[in-house]
Every structure is written in structure tokens, then in C-alpha cells.
Amino acid sequence: MSKKNWASHRQAKDEKMQRVAPLLEGKFAKTSDVVKILERLLNSGDKVVLEGDNQKQASFLSKALASVDPEKVHDLHMIMSSISRPEHLDIFEDGIASKMDFSFAGPQSTRVSQMIADGSLKIGDIHTYLELYARLFIDLIPNVVLVAADKADKDGNLYTGYNTEETPVIVESAAFKDGIVIVQTNEVVDKLPRVDIPGDWVDVVIPADEPYQLEPLFTRDPQHITETQILMGMLAIRGIYEKHKVQSVNHGVGYNTAAIELLLPTYGEQLGLKGKIVPNWEINPTPTLIPAIESGWVQSVHSFGGEVGMEKYIAARPDVFFVGKDGTMRSNRAFGQMAGQYALDMFVGSTLQIDKYGNSSTVTEGRLSGFGGAPNMGSNPTGRRHSTPAWQSLKPDDNPLGKGQKLVVQMVETYGANKRPVFVDKLDAVEVRKEAKLANVPIMIYSEDTTHIVTEEGIAYLYKTSSMAERQAAIAAIAGVTPLGMTSDTATLNDLRNRGIVALPEDLGVRRTDAKRSLLAAQNMSDLIEWSKGLYNPPAKFRSWS
Amino acid sequence: MSKKNWASHRQAKDEKMQRVAPLLEGKFAKTSDVVKILERLLNSGDKVVLEGDNQKQASFLSKALASVDPEKVHDLHMIMSSISRPEHLDIFEDGIASKMDFSFAGPQSTRVSQMIADGSLKIGDIHTYLELYARLFIDLIPNVVLVAADKADKDGNLYTGYNTEETPVIVESAAFKDGIVIVQTNEVVDKLPRVDIPGDWVDVVIPADEPYQLEPLFTRDPQHITETQILMGMLAIRGIYEKHKVQSVNHGVGYNTAAIELLLPTYGEQLGLKGKIVPNWEINPTPTLIPAIESGWVQSVHSFGGEVGMEKYIAARPDVFFVGKDGTMRSNRAFGQMAGQYALDMFVGSTLQIDKYGNSSTVTEGRLSGFGGAPNMGSNPTGRRHSTPAWQSLKPDDNPLGKGQKLVVQMVETYGANKRPVFVDKLDAVEVRKEAKLANVPIMIYSEDTTHIVTEEGIAYLYKTSSMAERQAAIAAIAGVTPLGMTSDTATLNDLRNRGIVALPEDLGVRRTDAKRSLLAAQNMSDLIEWSKGLYNPPAKFRSWS
Structure with missing residues (x-):
């Protein structure tokens, strides 16, 4: 009987290493x-x-x-x-x-x-x-x-x-x-x-x-943030961050969340929220977080990766960032994704399409963009049973064995950058799946995991809905003048508002006319550099103000 | 204006290190x-x-x-x-x-x-x-x-x-x-x-x-495996491992899963399953896996930790285990839990109590045992959309946007070691929560995540149920002569069997009389040593045969 080789991988490696030995x-x-x-x-x-x-x-x-x-x-x-x-x-x-x-x-x-x-x-x-x-x-x-x-x-x-x-x-x-x-x-x-x-x-x-x-992938120039995005940021701060007392968060990359970061030291301060919300972050070192850090809003930031231009700033803020003895940051994408999925109160992201059920995807016609890390952050880890106030605030009232849930928030304007409705009857991903013969429709974040949707119209508190029909009604109610939004009527909207399932700006005490660019803690890259006391050094392509 | 200290943690560390400098x-x-x-x-x-x-x-x-x-x-x-x-x-x-x-x-x-x-x-x-x-x-x-x-x-x-x-x-x-x-x-x-x-x-x-x-926590002596456990193992192999073509698995620690490990080279071989199921494992190096490894069932094992006595055996099997250049294993609990939660087809565990809804817990009267890693493995990571056959076989037929699910299997005898029913009306954990003032009932694995329950009576395919009432009926149908089991009647049982929601041994082609200890690949620790060609060296407390 021939003896089994239990070290065939090691042998293959040894053989390969012998082949390169003359070159090493x-x-x-x-x-x-x-x-x-x-x-x-x-x-x-x-x-x-x-x-x-x-x-x-x-x-x-x-x-x-x-x-x-x-x-x-x-x-x-x-x-x-x-x-x-x-x-x-x-x-x-x-x-x-x-x-x-x-x-x-x-x-x-x-x-x-x-x-x-x-x-x-x-x-x-x-x-x-x-x-x-x-x-x-x-x-x-x-x-x-x-x-x-x-x-x-x-x-x-x-x-x-x-x-x-x-x-x-x-x-x-x-x-x-x-x-x-x-x-x-x-x-x-x-x-x-x-x-x-x-x-x-x-x-x-x-x-x-x-x-x-x-790639400086996570840098967003404040000058491109619109007043619509500022309005949505104000809604989110009042209607989600404050309401649920959120302590730990990941922000997806985008202008919507950049707006929130720049509203904390201004609008958040006015609301008296400093020290009460979001001290702990899992996020790449985004420059738009600098004013919040400098204003004392942020206790800790763990990062998946670095961000070009932030090196000196991070080195000078070791109380906030993960920094080695040598004075430079240590990022860790595996532990970051693990923390993003399992340790956070909330994920806030954006997307390209949301269907009438609340499923969302960035896979659109002819573009198979994949998933990255958003579904790790934007999903509810069912094995977890965390006891923070935010998590517990989503606990169902009617189930004594129930547990809370991670807050998974999608922020979208009802019409996207390409002037096409974000809210659609059917995701493009359904067709892409057929063409690419995928086992599953490439949904980014599933409806079952999505707890809130924020648009310029208001907030849908999806976690409060008790049926798919009610969930669809709540989505339609904030879908504006998209075809889906047009299916909503005033009576339904008011019923949903009365039951706390939908909130319009006035329900949250947010005045649309207050949503001005002047409310941002930084107007442009130059302001971010100033906030950083000259420590932030943006890549050349972001130096358009000079 | 006083200058903010952004390196207060570093300063505290420096101060502490100065205090111990004379001792270093x-x-x-x-x-x-x-x-x-x-x-x-x-x-x-x-x-x-x-x-x-x-x-x-x-x-x-x-x-x-x-x-x-x-x-x-x-x-x-x-x-x-x-x-x-x-x-x-x-x-x-x-x-x-x-x-x-x-x-x-x-x-x-x-x-x-x-x-x-x-x-x-x-x-x-x-x-x-x-x-x-x-x-x-x-x-x-x-x-x-x-x-x-x-x-x-x-x-x-x-x-x-x-x-x-x-x-x-x-x-x-x-x-x-x-x-x-x-x-x-x-x-x-x-x-x-x-x-x-x-x-x-x-x-x-x-x-x-x-x-x-x-602690040699994961060592189970084959001599303590009962014929009831062997029967359950046979049911699981036919009704779950084979049916769902499971490729990657974590076994919780226990005699039920030890039985399965020892049945693969015998019963599994008879069924022609070698090479078709469970090549990839995330598990501590449990000695009862040795016969399956030696018989060529196992391609890879990544481990959370080591297991006393397995050192030499692991060193001699680097194709299977994660072993460094130095010849000893590298375990990694963080990556192991990550893989256990996110990368596997299936988790198979055991528990002390299951309620009528299918929630289970090892927290029983007066014992707050905590969670460990089981809920990581025994939960469905909703952000994942894996395309293995096992995962896809749990996909709902009626939802074009649906995705598969991790197989989460609980194996329990209807009466536990203490002769009390495992199936209970209400988990002890509900009372423990009140006494310990916990935010949540300390459920180990939630009903929503549990896809299969195996008892000596048969298998309940909970993922196929379409309502909580049906789920409760399926659990009662395999709960034997426990008070919960007594609520089941023949008509309901037959209906559930016809619809594939419950399978009895005869439905799976398993004969109760075949469930003999002679079917185990190893009868005792001595047999495990022999399988290992003398490489396994059990701790003294397991050397009772000598």
C-alpha cells in the first residue's frame, strides 16, 4: 500500500522555492x-x-x-x-x-x-x-x-x-x-x-x-454638497441620530454622509447633542470628519484603510485614531469589516436604486459593481443581541423574547444624479443577474435589513411597519414625485405620520428654509485645511480652490 | 485658550511606563x-x-x-x-x-x-x-x-x-x-x-x-457515545449533510457531533458520500475527527484554538491543518469566528433547552453561562448571499429576489442528561433575564436562525415552514414524549411528513436497528490513537482505558 503524502502542499511549495532559489x-x-x-x-x-x-x-x-x-x-x-x-x-x-x-x-x-x-x-x-x-x-x-x-x-x-x-x-x-x-x-x-x-x-x-x-477614495469636497443634502442631513440628525441615541456608526462614502459630518459641529451643536451622539466610529479617515473631531464630537475612529493627505493630521490626533508607537496609523480592513458588521449601532449609506419593497442595489444597467463592504455594515447580525439604547430602541414591543436590531439607514434623493428616479418598480439588478447568470439577484442591502430610508421628503421608519404592504406604503410616502411616490395619497401619508412610521421635516422640527450651505462647518477644502490647523494635505486633484 | 491635549492616552501610557522603568x-x-x-x-x-x-x-x-x-x-x-x-x-x-x-x-x-x-x-x-x-x-x-x-x-x-x-x-x-x-x-x-x-x-x-x-475542552471519548446519538447522527448525515450537499461546516462540541465525525468513515462511506460532503471545516482539532481525516474525508481544517494531545498529529498533517513553517499549528479565534459566522454552509450544535417556538438556550436555572461563539456560527448572516448548493437549497421558491440561508442545525435528545425534557414551554432564560436584569433574554440561538432540529424521533425542516403555527407543529412532531411532543397528533405528523417538513427515520431510509456502536469508526480513545498511527497523545484524564 502506498503511503499517503500528507504534506503535498509543502512539497509543492518547496519545489517552487527551489526553482526561484537562483534568483533570490x-x-x-x-x-x-x-x-x-x-x-x-x-x-x-x-x-x-x-x-x-x-x-x-x-x-x-x-x-x-x-x-x-x-x-x-x-x-x-x-x-x-x-x-x-x-x-x-x-x-x-x-x-x-x-x-x-x-x-x-x-x-x-x-x-x-x-x-x-x-x-x-x-x-x-x-x-x-x-x-x-x-x-x-x-x-x-x-x-x-x-x-x-x-x-x-x-x-x-x-x-x-x-x-x-x-x-x-x-x-x-x-x-x-x-x-x-x-x-x-x-x-x-x-x-x-x-x-x-x-x-x-x-x-x-x-x-x-x-x-x-x-486612491483617495473617501475624500469629498464640501463645495459640492447641495442644500438638498443638507436638508436630508438635518432630518437624519434629528430623526435618527438623536431619536435613537446612536453611539457608534459607519458612514458610507458619499455627499449625504459628508453633509452630516459637517453639520454635527453646527446644527448638532445647536441641538445640544454634543457628547450625546456618535462618539465612536468605524470609518476611513474622511477629511469631512475633521471639523467634528476638532470640535470634540469624536472619541475614537477605527479605519479599514488610510486616506491620502490625512497622514499628518492622524499622527497629531492619536487619542482619536489607531496609531502605532511609530506615530503612523494602523488600519485593518478585516477587523474593520468585522467591527462594521458586528459592533456598531448604525450604518448610513446611499444607493443608486431602491425598489418598492425596500431592496437596494448599486448594480445598474450593464454595470456589475459588486458589493464591497456595504452589505457587511448594512446588515443585521442576527446572532448579536446588543444592549445599547439605539439597538434596544428597535426592539418590538409585542415580543417578550424579541431583541433589538442594527440601524441600517439608506439616504437617497428621490431623483438621482442622472435625473432618473431612484425608486423603481424593479431593480436593474434583476436583469443583470440573468445576463451574468448569477445565483442571486445582486441586491446590495435587503429590505429585511433596512430600518430607515431618508429622502428630501422625509424619513420612513421601516422597522415600525408590520407588513410588506405597510412597508411599501411608507416607502411610497417619501418617494416624492417619482412614479412610486405618485401612488401615495394624503390620507395614507397622514395615517403613517400619526403612527410614527413616516416623519416629514415639520414633524421633526426641521425647517426646509434653514437648510443652507452656510450651515456646513466647512464650505470647501480650504476650510478643512484650516480646521486641521494645516495638518491635512489634500491630493492635487482636490486643490481646485487655489 | 488652553491647547487641547490630543495625546492624553499616550501621555498616560508614558507615565505608567516610567513608573515601572526601575523594574524592567x-x-x-x-x-x-x-x-x-x-x-x-x-x-x-x-x-x-x-x-x-x-x-x-x-x-x-x-x-x-x-x-x-x-x-x-x-x-x-x-x-x-x-x-x-x-x-x-x-x-x-x-x-x-x-x-x-x-x-x-x-x-x-x-x-x-x-x-x-x-x-x-x-x-x-x-x-x-x-x-x-x-x-x-x-x-x-x-x-x-x-x-x-x-x-x-x-x-x-x-x-x-x-x-x-x-x-x-x-x-x-x-x-x-x-x-x-x-x-x-x-x-x-x-x-x-x-x-x-x-x-x-x-x-x-x-x-x-x-x-x-x-483545557482540553473539545476532546470527547467515543466510549460515551450512545446508540441514540448514533441514530441521530445517521439521520443528520442522510437528511441534512447528504440532502443539502453540505461542503463546509462547524460542529459544536458534544457527543452528538462526535458521533457524526465517527460515522463518516463507516456509514458515510456505505452511502457513497466520500468526496461529496464536508471537505472543509472550521473547528478545533477534535480527536474524533481523526478517522475521517485518515480516511480522506477532510481537505482542510481551520481552528479557533488548539487541543491538548493533538500537537504531533497536526504537525504530521499539514495538508489538512493550518501549520506554520516551524511545523506547529497556528490557530486564530478572531478569524475562526469570522469564518464560522460568514464562510460556512452549516453549523451543527446542541443545546439544553428549546422552547415551543424553536428558540434555544444553554442558560438554565441559576446558571448564566453566556454565549461564547455558538451564536456567531449559529446565525444567518443576512448580508451574505453565498451561492453554494447547500445555501441555495434553502432559497424560497416563491420569491424571485430571495436568497439562500446558512444551515443552522440543533441536535438534541428529547430528554436531556438530567432526564428533564429539552423541549419546554418557556425557557429558563426568561427568568434568568429578570433576576440578572439583562436587556435581552439570553437566548443562544434564535428560532428565526434555526433551520433544522434533529431528535431521536426525526428531523424538523423548520426553514420550510411558512408560519409560526406550522413551525410549532413541526417541533412538536419530533419532541417525542415530552409534554410538548404529546401535543402532536398522527394526522398532523403525516401531513408534515407528506410535505417534507418533518422526516422520520423510515422516511430517510434509516433503520433504528442499524444504529449500533459497532458502526463508530472508533470505540474508544485507544482506537483514536491507533487511527492516528500513534501521533495522538490524549491527556491523562482521557487515558482510562489503559
């Missing part, structure tokens, strides 16, 4: 050898994680991957948080890769749709970030991971600094299962500012020809 | 100075994480904490996964601590109830593991953490080996927010087998007077 000095390879290194360390069919979330990209390694010989390396199974760069899809057209598991496809969403339709891209699954990271330990255990560091020392210890993000969770999944960890680094140094990932866990380090790509 | 050489303190060290590094009112989950305990530090002078250190806010040791509660009686956030209180559950009732223990919240870890980054950010390592080197790099468990997530929450990281270590060495936690993140290392406490 210690753990280090030459920049110019990167393609050769990949050709020798990748076996066809391997599961490969390529780091690239919506901010940081292992761009040197992704470019090299697109240059390997498809005769030597083909049919890789790629696992990626984000499909962001052209070569992320080029490798599929070239046959280097054939299957993809991913979370988010912002900039490449149209091409993703087309490639699925024409069969050049086979999808494993479209995940949320948390699902993707979790499955790296279960059924998507990688053979090779390609990640990006700021600095490496001669032992392969890594400094990932502000943008630690998803690097640790990816590396751990490979380092402890005989996978190969390949790192591109911006710089090689004698002594790291700090160790973010032990060198023990790293197999090969390649100095990159240029720093990894980094 | 580098990062190292003397074993005999441990109480002095704690008295100088803890300020009254500090938030303190004391490592101690259901396996590994920072027992040297917890004993020292109980010896500090309450005049110097009092009213600590303790944050602990598990209340396991007497001194964990002694510190509250002595005034050293006054508030507690925790997850699990197995061995101390009766005393916890009493101390809450008499006011000597103030509870922040009772968490699941995932919630506790997540909140370390949001609103329970610690000032000081007390953790346990196997080995430390002179720079304070830590080796946590098999029992890495929750150490990394605890350390990260403090190290990057100006908290103080204090480590007890079993050993100080020149060169670590590997680095699990960088020395950068560590402030003080204290060699312990004895190795940290470690």
Missing part, C-alpha cells in the same frame, strides 16, 4: 526578475490572491502578472477584493487566469459585465469583503498571495503603515497553509518604523519600480 | 515583581482585557491581578472572553474590578448569576466572541491587556504556537491605541520557532512561574 538573495529578488519569479512560483490552476481593495493596489505585481507567458502559467483562479485596474481583466483575456472570486469592481464594472456575458470571465462568487476574507480560511485557501508593503527590512519584516488594510489577513491565510507570500515593496530599509507583518510569514520580497497605486 | 530590563520584568508591575501599570477605572477563552488562560497574570492592593487599583472594567477561574470573580468581591464585559462563563456560571443578583458584579454586556473582539476597536478600546505566550525572545517577539487563539486581536486593539500590552510567557528563548506577534507591539514581558492553564 535571502528573500529578495531583483525588480527586473519579477515576471520570471511569478512564472516559477505560479502553477497553472493555482488559487492566487492579488491584493487590491478599493484604495491600495499591488500594482507592480499585477502588471507583472499580466506579462507572464500564458503557455507557462494559465487558468489561475484569482481571488481579489477589487477589480480596479485594466490588467486585472486582461489576464483573463490572455488565458493567464480563468476564474474569479471578487467583492468590488467599481472602475471596471462595465467590462466585468461584458466579459461574464461573453464567457471570458468565469465567476466563482461575488462576495462581501468579510465573506472573501473568511473563505480564505475555508474553501478559498490560496496557493500564492501577491501583496504590497511600504517598506521591508532585510529579514522580510514588513511595514504597511497607514495602508495596512487587508494585507495581514491575506498573508496569514497563505503563510500558515504552505502558500507562498510574495511582496512588492516601495522601499527596502535597515530598520522599519514598526513591524506590521513578521518576516517569518514572508517568502519573497521584490522592490517595486514605483510605489503601489493608492 | 528592556521589556522584561522579574516573575516575582508581577504584582508590583500590575499595581503601577493599572489605573483605577482602566478598561482591562484579561486573556482567557474556553481553552487558554493567562493564569499567572490573573492570579497576580487578584493580589493587587485594592487601595491602589480598584474599579477596573474587565473585558474577558471567558470567566473560567475563581480569581476572575474574586477581583470583583475585593473591589479591584467593578464592571465586566464577557462572552462565556462555563465553570463559573452559577457564581456569575449570584454575583449579578447581589450587585457585586455589574455587567456591561454579555457578548458573543465576535462581538467582544469587534468592540475592542469601537467602544471597548482597552487601556491595558494581559495576555499569554508560549515563548518570548529578548526583543519581546512572541510565539503563541498552537494556542495563538485570541492573543493577536487583543494585542492589536491595545498596541495601536496607546494601550499597554503585558505578556506572561512560559519560556524566554534566544530564537523563536516563529514570530506570531511582533515584539514592537509588546510593552512588558513577565516570565510566568508555571505554564498558562490550558
Whole structure:
């Protein structure tokens, strides 16, 4: 009887490492050898994680991957948080890769749709970030991971600094299962500012020809915030933040939530809410949060990733941000998503379409944008039974065994930026599902999880509805002059208002005429810099005021 | 105008570190100075994480904490996964601590109830593991953490080996927010087998007077598995594992699931299921899984923690387990809980009470045992929309926007070990809630998340029920001769069977007379050792056969 080999992964790794041994000095390879290194360390069919979330990209390694010989390396199974760069899809057209598991496809969403339709891209699954990271330990255990560091020392210890993000969770999944960890680094140094990932866990380090790509994705210029968004922000502060005594929150990226951040030190202060709401945040370090921080509204911020330009400001505010002994932030996308899903009172986001049932999606005609992290934050973790006032305030009265719920808030103008109604009879996602042959309709946030919808008309308190019909009526009541909104009538509206299921501005003591841009704590980027005492340094593309 | 101090936490840390400087050489303190060290590094009112989950305990530090002078250190806010040791509660009686956030209180559950009732223990919240870890980054950010390592080197790099468990997530929450990281270590060495936690993140290392406490919590001796449990295991394999083509699973600790593990290589093999079900596991390395591993059923196992006696076996099976370059396992409780909640097809657990609605709890009269991790695994993550066959097989037929669901299975004998009915009209947890003044009834797994219940009578497919009345009827139909079971009648049972909502053994092709102990792949601990080729080395208390 032949003896079973219980270390076949280790053996495969050893064989690969022997192939590259002539190209390595210690753990280090030459920049110019990167393609050769990949050709020798990748076996066809391997599961490969390529780091690239919506901010940081292992761009040197992704470019090299697109240059390997498809005769030597083909049919890789790629696992990626984000499909962001052209070569992320080029490798599929070239046959280097054939299957993809991913979370988010912002900039490449149209091409993703087309490639699925024409069969050049086979999808494993479209995940949320948390699902993707979790499955790296279960059924998507990688053979090779390609990640990006700021600095490496001669032992392969890594400094990932502000943008630690998803690097640790990816590396751990490979380092402890005989996978190969390949790192591109911006710089090689004698002594790291700090160790973010032990060198023990790293197999090969390649100095990159240029720093990894980094997107300032979470920066919103206050000058583009409209008075409609300010009105909605005032409604949310009064009708949700104050009403439910919300303590911990994640804001999705957008002008609606930027408006709220800039209203806390002005409108929030007028209402006497300082010290009473939202001291604790899970959020990227968005510049529009600076005035609230400077005014003493914010006790703590944990972040998924960094944000370009915020480095010095964060370093000067260690009581608020997570900062290492070296003085730079440590972000952590895996723990951030975990906290976003499980530890918060509330998620506030925006979306492109909401159907009459209250399901929402950013997947619209021809664009398969994926999920990212919003569904982690924007879902109710049913295993949790948290006792904060906000959570408890959503507890049903009529069920002695009942528990509270996470607040999941969607803020949308009834007509979107493209002048098409946000409220629709049927989500475009239903058609996209058919075209892309997905197992599920790519809904971003389900109706069952959505507790509040805010529009410029008012707030629908969906968690108070007791039937789907009532839920639909509540949505229609705040859907304005969209076709869905036109189905609502005054009698129904007034009944819903009387029962506290819908609130109009006047019900909340908010005057539409008060919703002025002058109410924002900062009017533009220059004001944010001033609030930051010169510590915030916006990227060039946001310096349009000067 | 006075200048705001934005580094008050850092300053507090610096002040504390100056106080202990005379007692330190580098990062190292003397074993005999441990109480002095704690008295100088803890300020009254500090938030303190004391490592101690259901396996590994920072027992040297917890004993020292109980010896500090309450005049110097009092009213600590303790944050602990598990209340396991007497001194964990002694510190509250002595005034050293006054508030507690925790997850699990197995061995101390009766005393916890009493101390809450008499006011000597103030509870922040009772968490699941995932919630506790997540909140370390949001609103329970610690000032000081007390953790346990196997080995430390002179720079304070830590080796946590098999029992890495929750150490990394605890350390990260403090190290990057100006908290103080204090480590007890079993050993100080020149060169670590590997680095699990960088020395950068560590402030003080204290060699312990004895190795940290470690409990072999997940070991079940096959000789105690009954034929009733074997019958239930056969039902589950046919009626759930096979039916839903389950690929990834977590088993709760217990004889019911141990039976399933030992039936896979025998009964499962007879059914031709090898290679078709459960290749991927998130589970502690339970010895009863050895025969399934040796028979080729298991592709991968990621673990929350280690299990005493399994060290050599795991080291020899790196294709299956997560093992570092040094040859020892790496466990990770935070990532394990994340995967358990978010990445799996199925959770199978057991419980002490199930009410007529299908809610279950292990909190029974006078015992406030907490939640641990079961509610993470045993809940349906609503933000997920996974496309595996198992998940999709629970998708409702009548909703085009519907999605699948995690399989959450409860396996119980209708009468528990204490001869009292498991199925009850009202959970004891309802009374415990009142006595302990909890915000919520301490339900372990909610009816809404429970998709299947298995008893010796049959299986209730709760996910197929369309009303609470139907759900109650399905539960009663498999509740045997308990008072709840007696409310079921033959007509209802047959109707439920015809509609596939209930299955009896004969409906699944399982013969009660086949449920024999001889069907188990291992009869006792000796057989497990033999299966392991002598690699498994059970702790002394399980060596009763010799």
C-alpha cells in the first residue's frame, strides 16, 4: 500500500522555492526578475490572491502578472477584493487566469459585465469583503498571495503603515497553509518604523519600480454638497441620530454622509447633542470628519484603510485614531469589516436604486459593481443581541423574547444624479443577474435589513411597519414625485405620520428654509485645511480652490 | 485658550511606563515583581482585557491581578472572553474590578448569576466572541491587556504556537491605541520557532512561574457515545449533510457531533458520500475527527484554538491543518469566528433547552453561562448571499429576489442528561433575564436562525415552514414524549411528513436497528490513537482505558 503524502502542499511549495532559489538573495529578488519569479512560483490552476481593495493596489505585481507567458502559467483562479485596474481583466483575456472570486469592481464594472456575458470571465462568487476574507480560511485557501508593503527590512519584516488594510489577513491565510507570500515593496530599509507583518510569514520580497497605486477614495469636497443634502442631513440628525441615541456608526462614502459630518459641529451643536451622539466610529479617515473631531464630537475612529493627505493630521490626533508607537496609523480592513458588521449601532449609506419593497442595489444597467463592504455594515447580525439604547430602541414591543436590531439607514434623493428616479418598480439588478447568470439577484442591502430610508421628503421608519404592504406604503410616502411616490395619497401619508412610521421635516422640527450651505462647518477644502490647523494635505486633484 | 491635549492616552501610557522603568530590563520584568508591575501599570477605572477563552488562560497574570492592593487599583472594567477561574470573580468581591464585559462563563456560571443578583458584579454586556473582539476597536478600546505566550525572545517577539487563539486581536486593539500590552510567557528563548506577534507591539514581558492553564475542552471519548446519538447522527448525515450537499461546516462540541465525525468513515462511506460532503471545516482539532481525516474525508481544517494531545498529529498533517513553517499549528479565534459566522454552509450544535417556538438556550436555572461563539456560527448572516448548493437549497421558491440561508442545525435528545425534557414551554432564560436584569433574554440561538432540529424521533425542516403555527407543529412532531411532543397528533405528523417538513427515520431510509456502536469508526480513545498511527497523545484524564 502506498503511503499517503500528507504534506503535498509543502512539497509543492518547496519545489517552487527551489526553482526561484537562483534568483533570490535571502528573500529578495531583483525588480527586473519579477515576471520570471511569478512564472516559477505560479502553477497553472493555482488559487492566487492579488491584493487590491478599493484604495491600495499591488500594482507592480499585477502588471507583472499580466506579462507572464500564458503557455507557462494559465487558468489561475484569482481571488481579489477589487477589480480596479485594466490588467486585472486582461489576464483573463490572455488565458493567464480563468476564474474569479471578487467583492468590488467599481472602475471596471462595465467590462466585468461584458466579459461574464461573453464567457471570458468565469465567476466563482461575488462576495462581501468579510465573506472573501473568511473563505480564505475555508474553501478559498490560496496557493500564492501577491501583496504590497511600504517598506521591508532585510529579514522580510514588513511595514504597511497607514495602508495596512487587508494585507495581514491575506498573508496569514497563505503563510500558515504552505502558500507562498510574495511582496512588492516601495522601499527596502535597515530598520522599519514598526513591524506590521513578521518576516517569518514572508517568502519573497521584490522592490517595486514605483510605489503601489493608492486612491483617495473617501475624500469629498464640501463645495459640492447641495442644500438638498443638507436638508436630508438635518432630518437624519434629528430623526435618527438623536431619536435613537446612536453611539457608534459607519458612514458610507458619499455627499449625504459628508453633509452630516459637517453639520454635527453646527446644527448638532445647536441641538445640544454634543457628547450625546456618535462618539465612536468605524470609518476611513474622511477629511469631512475633521471639523467634528476638532470640535470634540469624536472619541475614537477605527479605519479599514488610510486616506491620502490625512497622514499628518492622524499622527497629531492619536487619542482619536489607531496609531502605532511609530506615530503612523494602523488600519485593518478585516477587523474593520468585522467591527462594521458586528459592533456598531448604525450604518448610513446611499444607493443608486431602491425598489418598492425596500431592496437596494448599486448594480445598474450593464454595470456589475459588486458589493464591497456595504452589505457587511448594512446588515443585521442576527446572532448579536446588543444592549445599547439605539439597538434596544428597535426592539418590538409585542415580543417578550424579541431583541433589538442594527440601524441600517439608506439616504437617497428621490431623483438621482442622472435625473432618473431612484425608486423603481424593479431593480436593474434583476436583469443583470440573468445576463451574468448569477445565483442571486445582486441586491446590495435587503429590505429585511433596512430600518430607515431618508429622502428630501422625509424619513420612513421601516422597522415600525408590520407588513410588506405597510412597508411599501411608507416607502411610497417619501418617494416624492417619482412614479412610486405618485401612488401615495394624503390620507395614507397622514395615517403613517400619526403612527410614527413616516416623519416629514415639520414633524421633526426641521425647517426646509434653514437648510443652507452656510450651515456646513466647512464650505470647501480650504476650510478643512484650516480646521486641521494645516495638518491635512489634500491630493492635487482636490486643490481646485487655489 | 488652553491647547487641547490630543495625546492624553499616550501621555498616560508614558507615565505608567516610567513608573515601572526601575523594574524592567528592556521589556522584561522579574516573575516575582508581577504584582508590583500590575499595581503601577493599572489605573483605577482602566478598561482591562484579561486573556482567557474556553481553552487558554493567562493564569499567572490573573492570579497576580487578584493580589493587587485594592487601595491602589480598584474599579477596573474587565473585558474577558471567558470567566473560567475563581480569581476572575474574586477581583470583583475585593473591589479591584467593578464592571465586566464577557462572552462565556462555563465553570463559573452559577457564581456569575449570584454575583449579578447581589450587585457585586455589574455587567456591561454579555457578548458573543465576535462581538467582544469587534468592540475592542469601537467602544471597548482597552487601556491595558494581559495576555499569554508560549515563548518570548529578548526583543519581546512572541510565539503563541498552537494556542495563538485570541492573543493577536487583543494585542492589536491595545498596541495601536496607546494601550499597554503585558505578556506572561512560559519560556524566554534566544530564537523563536516563529514570530506570531511582533515584539514592537509588546510593552512588558513577565516570565510566568508555571505554564498558562490550558483545557482540553473539545476532546470527547467515543466510549460515551450512545446508540441514540448514533441514530441521530445517521439521520443528520442522510437528511441534512447528504440532502443539502453540505461542503463546509462547524460542529459544536458534544457527543452528538462526535458521533457524526465517527460515522463518516463507516456509514458515510456505505452511502457513497466520500468526496461529496464536508471537505472543509472550521473547528478545533477534535480527536474524533481523526478517522475521517485518515480516511480522506477532510481537505482542510481551520481552528479557533488548539487541543491538548493533538500537537504531533497536526504537525504530521499539514495538508489538512493550518501549520506554520516551524511545523506547529497556528490557530486564530478572531478569524475562526469570522469564518464560522460568514464562510460556512452549516453549523451543527446542541443545546439544553428549546422552547415551543424553536428558540434555544444553554442558560438554565441559576446558571448564566453566556454565549461564547455558538451564536456567531449559529446565525444567518443576512448580508451574505453565498451561492453554494447547500445555501441555495434553502432559497424560497416563491420569491424571485430571495436568497439562500446558512444551515443552522440543533441536535438534541428529547430528554436531556438530567432526564428533564429539552423541549419546554418557556425557557429558563426568561427568568434568568429578570433576576440578572439583562436587556435581552439570553437566548443562544434564535428560532428565526434555526433551520433544522434533529431528535431521536426525526428531523424538523423548520426553514420550510411558512408560519409560526406550522413551525410549532413541526417541533412538536419530533419532541417525542415530552409534554410538548404529546401535543402532536398522527394526522398532523403525516401531513408534515407528506410535505417534507418533518422526516422520520423510515422516511430517510434509516433503520433504528442499524444504529449500533459497532458502526463508530472508533470505540474508544485507544482506537483514536491507533487511527492516528500513534501521533495522538490524549491527556491523562482521557487515558482510562489503559
